[in-house]
Amino acid sequence: MATTNGAVENGQPDKKLPALPRPIRNLEVKFTKIFINNEWHESKSGKKFATYNPSTLEKICDVEEGDKPDVDKAVEAAQAAFQRGSAWRQLDALSRGRLLHQLADLVERDRTTLATLETMDTGKPFLHAFFIDLEGCIKTLRYFAGWADKIQGKTIPTDDNVVCFTRHEPIGVCGAITPWNFPLLMLVWKLAPALCCGNTVVLKPAEQTPLTALHLGSLIKEVGFPPGVVNIVPGFGPTVGAAISSHPQIHKIAFTGSTEVGKLVKEAASRSNLKRVTLELGGKNPCIVCADADLDLAVECAHQGVFFNQGQCCTAASRVFVEEQIYAEFVRRSVEYAKKRPVGDPFDVRTEQGPQIDQKQFDKILELIESGKKEGAKLECGGSAMEDRGLFITPTVFSEVTDNMRIAKEEIFGPVQPILKFKNIEEVIRRANSTDYGLTAAVFTKNLDKALKLASALESGTVWINCYNAIYAQAPFGGFKMSGNGRELGEYALAEYTEVKTVTIKLGDKNP
């Protein structure tokens, strides 16, 4: 898995493989309330909602259901924590970093609990939650911990007898709405830079997957962040999400989810108070395999690239373009891989694919699979739900896919791999870019010039060459066009959580 931060590629010659971690049996869910001011609250309305295990289809527990009044309360707390002179505003930047670093340590301490919760709530394989989601959380928290006291303004040589400098200030109260595919990881991607830059936050985790966010709330309190710095309000999009997007006292919002909802968020942000907006949305990501590629590598990367996380990744390699000469062989090997993919209980160490998140997604994916069959793509394997078992779908491969088919244009978000043919580079560049999306792209080739040419030409926020899902805390991630606005991760993320103030002091005497 490329997302193990290069460890797999570079090899760790002296490291012995440790024993596999085990999930916690009969885990008791401790945190199910709304988190405001480091305290646990019931919803103002008294309502609760259920969260389900998509693998067993059973209810895990009930969670307090927030709505606008709860968001108002959270924003009030976040505002108070952000006042000039508050504990949070007066803290040395280095100490902010220290708190984030210590939060990383607690996430590491509770890694098994969090991975178990994440698997229960999302259906993702436990080992993936443990080694990928949780690894990403810990590394991202540590990365941004290091930035806190390195966020620097400039002194600037302007014209005239003045002294001019910039302050890189926190924006204020930041709202964050996070998705259900990588619940904790996507939350940390927002929380870490927001806190690093000195903001306070009001978070809404996805209604399908609120549990790890709430456990994180308990760790925030344990580490010692001042009350009101982080507030978590579980609930639904049209209520809590809309309240956050429109709130006049929230000055920035970050959303990860579908392009459709992303547009609504940006609209609401504009209509209310022009709050700053960052969006991480969908993708229909081209994966281009040239004839000179290392074929085994390309097949494996393309396979994991589309099937990882049950196909539920914004980065899914959902348009595989394969050069004519190697097309048949590529399809043959891909089908072999797909047929071998172990689907089943996410707590089983052999499982690579669990259930889809819910009935709505399940139905949408099956509908798109049917469209593929109807519109003339060749079904190579899979193509239906697994027996009569809940939300599981057989890994599906379509070949002879053409650009006008729905499976080549719409984001599927399921275990479905469409493989298309191309003849030459200029053609594939044009076709790869013919989409309103632009999140990621991948290129498989050994040729230097081809690699660099494609890297420049593809309209994507991230281009992977001879790898897939190589995402690191240090490197920016985000979309061109309608795949998003702004960047997360890396130094670039800081700009999204900073408000620049220019200070100009008139002097009597000029000294350059």
Place this chain on the structure above:
Amino acid sequence: MSSGMPDIPAPLTNLKTQYTKIFINNEWHASVSGKKFAVINPATEEVICHVEEGDKEDVDKAVKAARQAFQIGSPWRTMDASERGQLLYKLADLMERDRLLLATMEAMNGGKLFTNAYLMDLGACIKTLRYYAGWADKIQGRTIPADGNIFTYTRHEPIGVCGQIIPWNFPLVMLIWKIGTALSCGNTVVVKPAEQTPLTALHVASLIKEAGFPPGVVNIVPGYGPTAGAAISSHMDVDKVAFTGSTEVGKLIKEAAGKSNLKRVTLELGGKSPCIVFADADLDSAVECAHQGLFYHQGQCCSAATRLFVEESIYDEFVRRSVERAKKYVLGNPLTPGVNQGPQIDKEQHNKILDLIESGKKEGAKLECGGGPWGNKGYFIQPTVFSNVTDDMRIAKEEIFGPVQQIMKFKSLDDLIKRANNTHYGLAAGIFTKDLDKAITVSSALQAGSVWVNCYLMGAVQSPFGGFKMSGNGREMGEYGLHEYTEVKTVTIKISQKNS
């Protein structure tokens, strides 16, 4: 310095020095020559222990180990940058664990007040390590829109084997300032701690090993300047040398660097830093800051405020309050509670300071208090204040590095700036005023690497520190510190067609 001191533990009694050998490749070595040298407690003049004395052959061994650890493909070179950062965090945690031991050892060996060693020195070390741990995976090159059908980018690579020569006034802090930055950038190091104060460096070596740094990344060779120090400065396989110490020795090092292999050089040298007090200053605050700015650690700071320029109208009152303040010292063993001034580091310094005090008396400065040695054991000097000091006196020109404060008078601003800048030094300066314009204008005009306004010696890990003119070359700390430990490589790849 704030007065609300938190509770700190008492220093360790019967501290046994565990590490007294040369540290190479994470192992302890005897010196090639078999020689050892004595390490002295400057408060009692007693020998604490003996330490292996490194010379050229030991430096050669250390450089070989450091070079090996720096090879392409080595564990250190192939390690994720974030993992380098994690090792530095681990080292910080270990220093925090051993804080009491290190503070006791530093106080005993360096004549440093235990409370300062525990709170300030160890605090600074831990913060610095955590600061540079955070930089490791944020050292970024650029991709550049150069002319032509090319793709151009820079790599910010480590320089290679870095020699680092550490002084005796802040043995641990100066060690961490150097290795923290060097290691964050991916270099390997050969460190020579001051011969007066090698002990805490060697304990840190044991923590380097415990933290898990690969062998050869950090090597420590205790010894003397003319032998071990010179061997480092002239070594043909050392890529960079960093030195903190006197301007006199700094010049020799830069010369040797040029004569040998043009190794990169950074220097943090002496100072004769002006501290300017305007009539509109908060007088109490100015007196206290100027006082601490000079007397901290018995005056043994490169940035000591050793030329106090006070505006005429407040001069007499300023002198009166400064003298009163200087009389509040209890001299003695720096580990003893209640003592607030320790000894000077050794006999050589002791003699030099007394000689300069005599010159002050002889050249006509007014001795307000102190003016001689103290006690019959240890290198103690009474806190001393001279007023009516003029610019031509030796005490106004030469670095004293002792508890001797010079207070001078000024009338006009232009004249003052000229006088403040009239020195080959340029390390630091202080300004005391409430006026916005004056603060900004004067700080722009002073030729000093650090200018403090209404405070002094507020050294933050995040801010660069270093000298103008002969107070040094280059900067330590902050983001700027990284430049000195980085070598930039430009990579240019021909492509068939560039697009913006």
